[in-house]
Amino acid sequence: MTLIKSISGIRGTIGGEPGTSLTPPDVVRFTASYAKWLKESSGKERCMVVVGRDARISGEMVRALVCATLSGMGIDVVDIGLATTPTTEIAVTGEHADGGIIITASHNPEQWNALKLLNGKGEFLSAEEGAVILRYAEEGDFCFAEVHMLGSMIAKDYTAEHVRQVLALDLVDAEAICAARFSVAFDAVNSVGGIAIPALLEAMGVKNILAINGEPTGHFAHTPEPLPENLTETCEIVRSSNVDVCFVVDPDVDRLSIISEDGSLFNEEYTLVAVADYVLSRTPGNTVSNMSSSRALRVITEKYGGSHAASAVGEVHVVAKMKETGAVIGGEGNGGVIYPASHYGRDALVGIALFLTHLAKTGLKCSQLRKTYPDYFISKNKIELTPDIDMDLVLSRIEKIYEKEEVSTIDGVKIDFADEWVHLRKSNTEPIIRIYAESSTPQKAEKLASGIIALIRQNI
Numbered sequence: 001m002t003l004i005k006s007i008s009g010i011r012g013t014i015g016g017e018p019g020t021s022l023t024p025p026d027v028v029r030f031t032a033s034y035a036k037w038l039k040e041s042s043g044k045e046r047c048m049v050v051v052g053r054d055a056r057i058s059g060e061m062v063r064a065l066v067c068a069t070l071s072g073m074g075i076d077v078v079d080i081g082l083a084t085t086p087t088t089e090i091a092v093t094g095e096h097a098d099g100g101i102i103i104t105a106s107h108n109p110e111q112w113n114a115l116k117l118l119n120g121k122g123e124f125l126s127a128e129e130g131a132v133i134l135r136y137a138e139e140g141d142f143c144f145a146e147v148h149m150l151g152s153m154i155a156k157d158y159t160a161e162h163v164r165q166v167l168a169l170d171l172v173d174a175e176a177i178c179a180a181r182f183s184v185a186f187d188a189v190n191s192v193g194g195i196a197i198p199a200l201l202e203a204m205g206v207k208n209i210l211a212i213n214g215e216p217t218g219h220f221a222h223t224p225e226p227l228p229e230n231l232t233e234t235c236e237i238v239r240s241s242n243v244d245v246c247f248v249v250d251p252d253v254d255r256l257s258i259i260s261e262d263g264s265l266f267n268e269e270y271t272l273v274a275v276a277d278y279v280l281s282r283t284p285g286n287t288v289s290n291m292s293s294s295r296a297l298r299v300i301t302e303k304y305g306g307s308h309a310a311s312a313v314g315e316v317h318v319v320a321k322m323k324e325t326g327a328v329i330g331g332e333g334n335g336g337v338i339y340p341a342s343h344y345g346r347d348a349l350v351g352i353a354l355f356l357t358h359l360a361k362t363g364l365k366c367s368q369l370r371k372t373y374p375d376y377f378i379s380k381n382k383i384e385l386t387p388d389i390d391m392d393l394v395l396s397r398i399e400k401i402y403e404k405e406e407v408s409t410i411d412g413v414k415i416d417f418a419d420e421w422v423h424l425r426k427s428n429t430e431p432i433i434r435i436y437a438e439s440s441t442p443q444k445a446e447k448l449a450s451g452i453i454a455l456i457r458q459n460i
Contacts, residue, residue, distance in 0.1 A: 005134055006428040009124075011105055011114035014058045022113055027065040031101070032144070033136035034117055035073035037129065038099050042120070046151075048076040050095055050118075052088030052158075053103035054251045055191040055216035058113045062103050066115070067153055070101075074145030077153040082192050082216060084253035085116065086347035090165060091158040092122035093343070104252035107225035108429065110218060123344050124316040162349060163200050169341055171282055172353040173360065178205025180360040183243040185210035185259075187234045189224045190217045191251035193348070200349050204356065210243055224250055226257035226335060227380070228265055239263025245359065245366045247352050254346035255335040258355065260366035268335040269294040273373055275337050275351055276329045278358035280304040285328035288321045290314070291414050292423045292436045293333030294376045312411035314428055319344045333378070379445040381453060382432040391426055391433055394459045398424060401455065420444060422452050 003012035003021050010030045012022030019026065038047050049070050053059040059082075067077050078095050080088060085102050092100040100118035108114075117125050117133070125133075136142055145151070167174055184206050188194035194214035201209050212234055213221040223230040226248045238246045238259045246259035258266035258274075266274070273296045276287055280301065287301040290313045298308040306328075311321035318338060322330045331338040336346035339354070362369060385391065395413045406416040412425025412433075420439035427434055433456070437449035 002431060004429065004431065006130075009114050009116040011108070011112065011429055013111050014113055015111075022062075024061075024065055027062055027115070028069045029137050029140070030115055030133070031066050031069040032073055032142040033133045034099070034101065034115075035070055035075050036136055036142040037133045038075070039073075041129070042098050044098065046074065046076065047098040048078065048095065050078045050080060050088055050091045050097045050100040051103070052080045052083035052085075052091065052100070054084075055082055055194075055218040056105065056110050056113060056220075056251060057218040059103055059218065062113050062115075066101055066103060071151040071153055072144045073142070073151065074149045075151040077151055079153060079155045080158045081155060082195060083158055084162070084192050084196050084349070086254055086343070086345050086349060087158050087162040087196065089118060089122035089345040090162055090343055091156075092118055092120065094158065094161060095156075102252065106252050106429065107250045107255065109224065110220050121344070123319060126316060159196050159199055162196070163203050165342065166200060166349050166353050167203055169339075169350070169353070171279060171341070171357065172204075173357045174204040176360040177353075177356045180356075181208075182206055182245065182356065182360070183208035183210070184356075185212055185238055185241060185243040185246035186214070187212040187226075187231070187246065187248040188214050188216070188253075189220050189222065189226075189249070189251055190215055191220070191224070191253075192216055193249040193251075193253045196253055196349060197247065197249070197352065200352060204353065206356075208243075210241055210246075212237055212246070220251070226250055226255060226268060231257070231259065231265065235259055235263045235265065245356075247348070249348045253348045256337060256348035256351040256355075257335045258366070260370060262367050264367055264370075266366065266370050269333040269376070269378055270296065270370060270373060271335045271351060271355070272329075272331045272333060272337055273297050273300055274358060274369065275339075275354045276300055277373070278354055278361075279329040279339070280306060283328050286325045288318055288325060288327045288330035290318055290332050291408065291411055292425070292434070294378060294438060295421075296374050296376050297333075299374050313425060315346055317411075376438050376440065377442045377445045378436055378438045379442070379449040381435040381437075381449050382427070382430075383435065383453065383456060385426070385431045385433060394456055395424060397459050398452070398455060420448055422448050424452065424456070
């Protein structure tokens with residue numbers, strides 16, 4: 001059983017003893033602590049919170065606990081039910097709410113769930129704000145409302161509004177998409193993408209839609225993280241289905257991976273690159289991605305005269321850096337597209353709409369578009385952490401070994417060489433250390449990663 005408290009929210013496996021995993025008492029404790037923080041930070045006695053969830057099988061149980069706890073804390077609740085993470089984010093501002101809770105463990109398997117906490121802008125909390133909530137939860141420092149002060153609860157559906165806002169973006173050209181007569185497949189891994197993606201595609205005039213794992217049952221058909229090793233069957237379906245493109249999302253639809261018409265992977269790192277290429281060609285400016293993302297975005301940005309900056313890993317860090325640099329597009333190399341003209345959150349629906357517009361206007365096949373971008377290859381690896389491993393000590397030793405190279409310790413340790421890099425950091429969402437390495441060929445990336453992994457194991 002696992003319970004992880006981090007900048008990415010409160011995440012854990014379902015079941016077990018309280019305090020060791022995400023049990024009902026833990027859900028109540030963290031929700032009540034968030035409610036207390038929200039009242040204090042807003043200066044309001046009566047607050048409103050939007051609650052949305054993905055389709056995982058524990059979602060309804062956790063939703064009931066969250067909504068009831070918020071009401072018990074005197075918080076009014078807008079329950080938008082099955083909804084993507086970006087849908088919940090825009091619902092917070094659409095309802096003029098004071099905050100939001102997204103019930104999703106994102107790319108984690110179905111035994112996991114989580115509470116992702118939002119502020120009144122529909123954005124994730126800072127580390128400092130999260131620390132206050134964790135302290136309240138640790139101390140049990142919250143007080144429930146008396147009977148006449150209980151919060152109200154109403155239900156709304158926000159998917160249609162989210163789709164409307166995507167189509168209203170200046171750079172989304174639904175007419176061009178419709179005229180291209182695309183055949184589009186999507187793999188929603190049996191979660192809320194099965195509701196939101198067809199709604200978006202139909203609104204943009206796409207007539208031929210192939211749903212793969214489109215039923216939002218919560219029983220994921222494959223490991224839900226949209227990585228190459230989890231998409232072999234989907235690639236085979238695409239290869240034999242005569243579609244122009246396939247979009248693959250994670251359970252809460254904030255990450256977007258693309259499969260070309262020939263069944264080849266566009267590469268999740270290049271989702272942001274392709275979307276940024278289109279956005280920058282119309283609105284030149286700066287970009288931001290995290291330190292574990294491909295150099296390809298920097299190359300594209302500089303082609304249009306802009307400047308690229310790297311942030312620590314985590315959406316909240318990327319958003320902060322985007323605001324600081326005035327970036328017109330940004331995100332993460334895991335397929336997370338953040339487009340400020342829409343909102344400051346990773347949004348696969350925005351990514352799909354911008355990508356299809358780009359594809360329509362170029363007149364290229366998906367595989368041909370991919371070949372227009374510089375080739376970089378990332379080897380993504382991880383090592384399981386146990387309580388006896390002092391990763392801070394290990395990282396400091398790695399830093400010392402490579403002190404003559406360009407080293408950044410903003411987030412773990414990143415070592416930049418002349419034509420490649422490697423990044424080591426503790427995950428915010430799993431008890432692992434991630435080791436990402438990028439080079440000009442897959443073989444070079446694997447060799448670089450293997451060498452670092454060997455060093456880590458020696459030091460462990």
